[in-house]
Amino acid sequence: MKKLSLRIRLLLLFTGISCLIWICSGLFSWFESREKIDEFFDQYQILLARQLASADWSGLSADSQKATNRIIGGIDNADEEDEAIGFAVFDRAGKMIFHDNENGKDFIFSPRTGSFFNQNVDDEEWRIVWVDSADKNYVIAVGQEMEYRTEVTLDMVEEFLTPWLCGLLILLGAVIYFVGREFSSFRRLAKELEARRPDDLSPLSDKDLPDEIKPLTTAMNDLLRRIDGMIKREKSFISDSAHELRSPLTALKVQLEVLELAEDDAGARRSAAAKMGQGIERCARLVEQLLLLSKLESGLAMTDEAEDVSWPQIVGSLAAEYDEALRAKKQILKTDVTARAPVNKGNSVLLAAMLRNLLDNAVKYSPEGATVAVRISADEIEVHNSGVKIADRHLRHLSERFFRPAGQKENGSGLGLSIVGKIAALHGCKMEFDNSGDGFSVIICKE
Template sequence: MIRSSLRARLIVSFGLLALLTWCVASVLAWDQTRSHINELFDTQQMVFAKRLSVIDPGHLRGEGQLRETKKTVRKFRGEQDDDALAFAIFTRNGDMVLNDGDNGRDFIFNYQHDGFVDALIDDSNDPWRIVWLASADGEHVIAVGQEWEYRDDMAFAIVSTQLLPWLIALPILLVLMIVLIGRALSPLRRIAGRLQARRPDETETLETDNLPSEVLPLLNALNGLFIRTGAMLERERRFTSDAAHELRSPLAALKVQAEVVQLSGDDEHVRLHALKNLTIGIDRASRVVDQLLVLSRLDNRLALDDAETVQWDALLQSTIADIYPYAAQAGVEIALKREGEPAPLRGNSVLLSVMIRNLLDNAIRYGQAGGKTDVVLTVRGFRVEDDGPGVDAEALARIGERFYRPPGQEKTGSGLGLSIVQRIADLHGLQVTFGNRPQGGFRAEVNG
């Protein structure tokens, strides 16, 4: 659940982060507070020792001690610890002449130099912080001590007082975090609900109003996917419609010719004529299917993913050689001429060959029988010219539309050849223009 849920991962991550932050803050607070408390109490001990060091030693006769603090005032003595502060005064020989009546009487004389030392006292295993200081006359030594446990307890009390409320607030913070994360992720839930409610064929984009900027890239990507899916579905519907429209007539003609063959009986002439028409119909249907499949594959390509460097001269010669037998059968001569040398092109040589072949096939099909087709290399690309009748201005404006054929055409065709030419040119960033030659005939020009 945690691995698959973004909400759970965020809650756990932020919860652990808050707990880790609290722990780090506690350690730092403890260290800083303990350091400041030690500095404060060291100062207090030193000041107290200095005050004791100016006591007149002449007033000290024999060993003496103050009354125990807890017995000084039996009532209303307040909160007081025995180890908060203790002192003792020794002679240079180590004889105790005065103590505080509490823990000071257990001090062990171990004076070596003025300053702070850590030591133990009688009847206790707890370490003490003791400052030693010689008196002003040099005859006595003052010891003022404080138990380390007292300092640590004081530091812990201060730190816990400050951090305990934050520890108590952690569950509240976690609850608020869960609520805020839930609200922050609510746009994703709304988008998921809208996606779940969509129909399979629905391609409308999702609204992007009032959405966080972090969610917008995801929604924009989804909308882009819907647009591409919609375009693909439209192409598929158009392909199905085009195929049904264009194949209806050839298939009907094939059916008629097949019926003629069946009804011809012993009339060989009628049967052979029907079989010839049947073959022509099959060839036309096959050509329509091939052209439709090529156009469908081209429509589904958004870019060239297998580009290579293509030399126009070599590609034109290769394509002309491939189509030359078909041209010779039609009695059409194909000539390659040069008016310039175009720059090499980055593209798909197979698709470019299909484009050139369709232009040559169009020129051979609609040019004069026994005529001539010229392929001319130019600085920017090439052009294909035939010596046919050309097309009128109205038809010229629609040349290249799918399934459009100028009226009055007697040659068979699907009206897809020049559409394929334009689609391949678009994929390669080329521009195709159609027009009539001044001396007569049709011209198709491809420029980079």
């Protein structure tokens, strides 16, 4: 089943609540009005019964009823049926001696007095009060048809609720008009989005929009801004990746041609094969770094739940991994790892990759016999390599993708420090560089 639109649901909700309130008001008015009308007519019956009870009925002749009927009949409109009230006078034996010549003549005698009783009179329910006359020789009955009270109550409630109903209909019409007019902002916004080109990620205008919609447009503009930034990063990433992969692939192609030409020269073939192996290793390393950087920039590399990080275990594993490279360059690795670090909960795989990139750069770009130091304390993570420094003009560019200072002899992708910076940022840290002392240091500390 298709879900109704928000506009229709709001109108139905408003209409339903308004009708419910109107019905409740009607019921409340009915019960209140009926109670007041019953009180009013009961008092009226008691007053009339009191007047009749104080009269002297002992001297009433047989012709008194006929004479009274002629007198009343001579009054204008007196012949119209009156269902509002009726009365009758009975003697103690239950004989009716006088009545109103309309309704009271059908009353049935009741010896009980001093209270109201509901009786059926000509198949209609009447409310009758029975009282004794002042001399206790007669019984007075004054009654009223209950249907008349109901009609009066309905008339009162109708007069009360009709203006309410008219006002409700006018209000409903106004609500339909104004809700439709306010929702036109949504339609205008939808049309603006439909008319846009796929590459148009400019902010949406919130001019003339209601304040309730502006948070939505603000969120959409923020999303468009992030999408635009992501697309620009992806374009730049693809362009830079293609440029960086071109060089090793070209070198591989050249070595393949050398390998094909050196059919009888075993030394040349071995040299070309060795260089091809190095080129393939460089390509593999570059692709690995590119994939990791892509995940970091897209936010896919961070796990939802942080885990405890064992820095001694990470440092020990990396020391074993780079032992051969250190011995090949006669370098010394010093480690100083405490139990606490700037990051104690996070993604262990990413943090290990961060430290691996720092250690890889330190070993690769330090001269033979240099000392590489890894120090982890509660305040910072530092990787220091002696015997080498970076020119101050290059320091601010070191975290840029594919940046490599001029004059580098070692192979590299220029992505390592960019990856380190992004992993640090994901864990609430920042990356700093220090050229003081006998070498160069990269420091990871809390922001």
